[in-house]
Amino acid sequence: MFARVGLYGLCRFDACKERIGYIMASLTKNPNVNAWVDEMIALTKPDKVVWIDGSDEQLDALRDEAVSTGEMIRLNQEELPGCLYHRTLPNDVARVEDRTFICTKKKEDAGPTNNWCDPEEMYAKLTPMYDGVMKGRTMYVIPYSMGPIGSPLAKVGVEVTDSIYVVLNMDIMTRMGAKAFENLGDESDDFVRGLHSKADVDPENRYIVQFPEDNAIWSINSAYGGNVLLGKKCFALRIASFQGRNEGWMAEHMLILGVEKPDGEVKYITAAFPSACGKTNLAMLIPPACYTEKGYKVWTVGDDIAWLKPGKDGRLYAINPENGFFGVAPGTNAKSNFNALASTKKNAIFTNVAINNDNMTVWWEGLDKNPPVNATEWKGAVVNGPEYVAEGNKLAHPNSRFTAPAENCPCISPEFNNPEGVPISAMIFGGRREKTTPLVYQAFDWEHGTFIGSAVSSETTAAAAGAVGVLRHDPMAMKPFCGYHMGDYWAHWIEMGKILGDKAPKIFNVNWFKKDENGNFMWPGFGDNMRVLDWIIKRCEGTVDAQETAIGYLPKPEDIDLTGIEDEITSETMNKLLDVDKDLWLAEVAELREFYKQFGDKLPAEIKAQLDALEARLNG
Ligand code: GTP
Ligand code: SPV
Ligand code: MN
Numbered sequence: 271m272f273a274r275v276g277l278y279g280l281c282r283f284d285a286c287k288e289r290i291g292y293i294m295a296s297l298t299k300n301p302n303v304n305a306w307v308d309e310m311i312a313l314t315k316p317d318k319v320v321w322i323d324g325s326d327e328q329l330d331a332l333r334d335e336a337v338s339t340g341e342m343i344r345l346n347q348e349e350l351p352g353c354l355y356h357r358t359l360p361n362d363v364a365r366v367e368d369r370t371f372i373c374t375k376k377k378e379d380a381g382p383t384n385n386w387c388d389p390e391e392m393y394a395k396l397t398p399m400y401d402g403v404m405k406g407r408t409m410y411v412i413p414y415s416m417g418p419i420g421s422p423l424a425k426v427g428v429e430v431t432d433s434i435y436v437v438l439n440m441d442i443m444t445r446m447g448a449k450a451f452e453n454l455g456d457e458s459d460d461f462v463r464g465l466h467s468k469a470d471v472d473p474e475n476r477y478i479v480q481f482p483e484d485n486a487i488w489s490i491n492s493a494y495g496g497n498v499l500l501g502k503k504c505f506a507l508r509i510a511s512f513q514g515r516n517e518g519w520m521a522e523h524m525l526i527l528g529v530e531k532p533d534g535e536v537k538y539i540t541a542a543f544p545s546a547c548g549k550t551n552l553a554m555l556i557p558p559a560c561y562t563e564k565g566y567k568v569w570t571v572g573d574d575i576a577w578l579k580p581g582k583d584g585r586l587y588a589i590n591p592e593n594g595f596f597g598v599a600p601g602t603n604a605k606s607n608f609n610a611l612a613s614t615k616k617n618a619i620f621t622n623v624a625i626n627n628d629n630m631t632v633w634w635e636g637l638d639k640n641p642p643v644n645a646t647e648w649k650g651a652v653v654n655g656p657e658y659v660a661e662g663n664k665l666a667h668p669n670s671r672f673t674a675p676a677e678n679c680p681c682i683s684p685e686f687n688n689p690e691g692v693p694i695s696a697m698i699f700g701g702r703r704e705k706t707t708p709l710v711y712q713a714f715d716w717e718h719g720t721f722i723g724s725a726v727s728s729e730t731t732a733a734a735a736g737a738v739g740v741l742r743h744d745p746m747a748m749k750p751f752c753g754y755h756m757g758d759y760w761a762h763w764i765e766m767g768k769i770l771g772d773k774a775p776k777i778f779n780v781n782w783f784k785k786d787e788n789g790n791f792m793w794p795g796f797g798d799n800m801r802v803l804d805w806i807i808k809r810c811e812g813t814v815d816a817q818e819t820a821i822g823y824l825p826k827p828e829d830i831d832l833t834g835i836e837d838e839i840t841s842e843t844m845n846k847l848l849d850v851d852k853d854l855w856l857a858e859v860a861e862l863r864e865f866y867k868q869f870g871d872k873l874p875a876e877i878k879a880q881l882d883a884l885e886a887r888l889n890g
Pocket of ligand 2: 364365494495496497502503544545546574596733734
């Protein structure tokens with residue numbers, strides 16, 4: 271029963287349960303879950319153990335408790351009913367990639383793009399840090415489902431944590447509570463074991479560790495978003511990508527949207543952009559008038575993660591494993607993303623934004639042009655907002671976030687809870703590229719598309735600790751999230767393409783971030799990205815031609831509908847947006863050749879062949 275007790279159980283549950291003040295009865299008969307939770311109790315030695323059943327009474331009591339201790343702040347309940355505010359420590363505001371590990375028995379299974387440590391060594395290092403870490407605290411045991419309850423694509427996780435903030439966020443982000451055990455049943459061992467303690471929130475001892483071979487995640491010394499909501503990046507991407515490879519499916523850092531056409535047909539598209547590069551915005555876009563007038567509408571299925579699996583008809587189907595949005599606040603406003611803003615108006619949690627002290631509402635850069643005069647900035651200091659901003663400070667942290675229930679979203683897809691998922695017609699890659707990459711182009715086929723995904727580079731953002739604006743490789747937007755060797759991951763993509771055959775989605779690349787000589791974005795972006803989606807859909811339907819170039823199929827400039835923005839996007843600008851600069855691309859090829867070296871034998875021959883073919887076409 272105590273499988274790992276010799277390794278990290280310093281006190282057996284039976285021996286230590288005497289001193290625990292209160293242990294709530296388990297919500298499941300599943301012996302695998304119960305044995306693991308007992309082990310975690312023995313290790314962390316909490317004063318109290320509370321199973322999260324997901325009931326309103328229980329969650330309300332936790333909200334009250336968090337407000338009474340100051341962990342959360344209740345916002346204006348008339349304007350923002352059910353909304354809470356939370357501030358993390360200034361050293362704990364983003365994912366920490368240098369402290370994130372993939373612990374597989376063999377180093378080569380984690381690959382060169384991940385930090386690796388031997389699992390035994392990592393358990394041995396972390397066990398003393400967890401030993402007794404919850405003394406004086408309550409352990410919350412959170413059962414949750416990633417994916418709709420009852421979906422064949424869904425999977426169950428259990429997270430134990432000493433943070434109410436985690437419980438309340440997991441309530442929004444997942445299907446949380448006793449109902450999650452319905453999917454697991456009384457026997458199965460197929461659940462992801464997540465251990466989290468905020469401990470002392472010590473950045474020097476912060477670890478975000480995935481053990482894919484044990485279905486386990488250990489996170490310590492953080493209390494921030496992607497580091498601690500273990501269902502999200504740790505499970506639904508790092509562990510799930512590993513599972514997907516073994517089980518014949520894919521876990522991707524992708525939004526999922528549906529474009530409803532005037533005839534009522536809905537085409538589903540996924541898009542992988544690196545963190546803070548526009549997934550939430552694209553997923554919820556409101557098309558320009560020239561489209562809405564004709565009857566086009568965009569439906570949101572997901573804004574961050576897609577789990578994809580071939581369906582009975584041989585097409586690729588996607589579910590969003592999440593139940594809410596953990597979105598970037600700065601830049602979100604009624605114009606840039608009306609639907610995201612609307613989603614935050616009730617039952618949401620705001621992290622590290624600014625507070626308007628006069629009416630207890632929230633503010634962030636880019637919400638409007640009027641920072642509150644009586645403001646509390648994200649670190650907790652009371653300041654004069656306009657003066658503070660004029661001095662060059664930010665009231666909200668650049669990676670401040672909202673956690674909002676998907677059901678709040680005005681454009682949430684009617685298929686959001688469909689257990690079978692939605693059939694995907696097109697998959698898009700993209701990133702922030704000032705130069706080189708055109709507005710949009712299409713891969714010649716799946717293998718070429720896989721190559722394009724593997725070759726994505728993007729400028730870094732505030733979503734992870736470290737420098738911002740540095741160009742780095744971020745294959746398929748999965749650099750921080752692939753739970754195994756990136757070369758094997760590309761091979762898995764190629765394999766999936768073979769299984770899907772001619773039913774495979776078409777693959778595209780977009781770049782909303784190309785700049786002119788003055789450093790301004792050339793493309794208006796946001797809602798206007800619909801114009802690019804339109805071309806993509808027409809390409810899938812075979813109703814629009816393209817120009818064949820060395821890098822792929824590009825639109826003919828006249829095939830991007832510019833109705834309403836003709837003044838802004840002159841034909842000169844359009845030509846620049848669609849330009850393929852041979853010298854820049856040859857430099858890109860040379861750079862990619864260097865990048866691929868680290869993958870050695872694991873670089874699929876198909877990817878190498880695609881690179882060679884690109885070079886030959888550029889020189890041809
Ligand atoms: P994660 O939640 O971190 O995975 O990020 P995301 O990809 O969902 O990012 P999000 O949609 O929140 O993008 C945030 C940033 O991208 C903000 O700075 C936006 O202003 C910017 N952005 C989004 N769409 C566009 C666009 O079409 N054009 C331009 N120029 N900026 C955009
Ligand atoms: C990202 O960084 O890609 C996010 C936010 O979506 S977090 O959940 O913190 O990883
Ligand atoms: Mn993300």
